[in-house]
Amino acid sequence: MDELDLLKKDWKKQEGKYPRLSYDQIYKMLWKKSSSIVKWIFVISIIEFLLWAVLNVFLMNEEYWAELERIQLTGFTIAVYIIGYTITFYFIYQFYKNYKKISATDDSVTLMQNILKTRRTVKFYIAYVIISTFFTSLVSIYFTFDYHINNAEAIDQTKDYSFNAMQWLIFLGVTTLVVFAILGLLWLFYKLLYGILLKRLHNNYKELKQLDI
């Protein structure tokens, strides 16, 4: 007899030895708070969406608009915002759609796939935000310089705004460093947060799918 069959025999014998909860005890449990990872993922994702939205509102203060108008970039910025919000709403819609699909009644693999898919939507959203912010910043920096150089009243002032090769190099170097430092921090934060939250799910998913064609 192999080990599992031996265990099975004993397993059946113990059927009557489990604790028994009463109707009332079970009834009370229905109203307790869940601590499932899906709830955590939902809360964290909403915070992420909100965080970027709030950040945007803060960045879009009056001074910012005044500066934009001065350098004649209002049209560009409005276009960027309209496209940006359309894309954001698309991501939120996708997120909600995927989230609704998560159901404990599915088989384990489908359930895990749906959770990972929901998470991936938020990950793509953050990647989109970072990349688009990076490019729009580049464009506005370029236009700011361009404007100030073209509109400087005196030759002396032009000097203030035009960089020589070395200054450009330092400027680009520092900008790149700052961008990478921010990206590095974000990456670390994500690794930690989702390392903790999703490590078990990832491992179990891999374990299940292993050998499956």
Place this chain on the structure above:
Amino acid sequence: MNKELEHQFVSNLEKHQNIVHKICRIYTNDQASHNDLFQEVTIQLWKAYPKFRGDSKFSTWMYRVALNTAITLYRKKKRGIQTQDYDTVHFRIQAEEYDNESEKQLKLLYDAVKELNDIEKALVFLYLEDKNYRDISETLGISEVNARVKMNRVKTKLKNILNP
């Protein structure tokens, strides 16, 4: 209507609660974690209950939701103090039922199962519950061939743990 649904659900769960206790037994090591997992399974079952159509048996449906909770949805709470291993408290086998030798072997076997990973535990659990490979593959969402191969690996692993 809602009250009726609650009553229906709680009565069903009360009747079939052993399934959840057995899953808790496989996946947790102490009484406090057992209670936590039992509660989370109950919440997940209740949340999924409106989707329960009744075309499958309540108990069959329970296996799926309860296992999904144990291997995917449940977040273990960190505990500072490990409470006493409950195998020795709640499930002690009466001495007269076993001779010493087989009791010792069973204890070793239960300990060996504790060393398996989440998925292996799920396979062992479904096997102990007399589920066939088709049921196992449908519950976990893998192919039947995969389920068979995995089960054989679990058997080998258990042998290796018992006879290092």
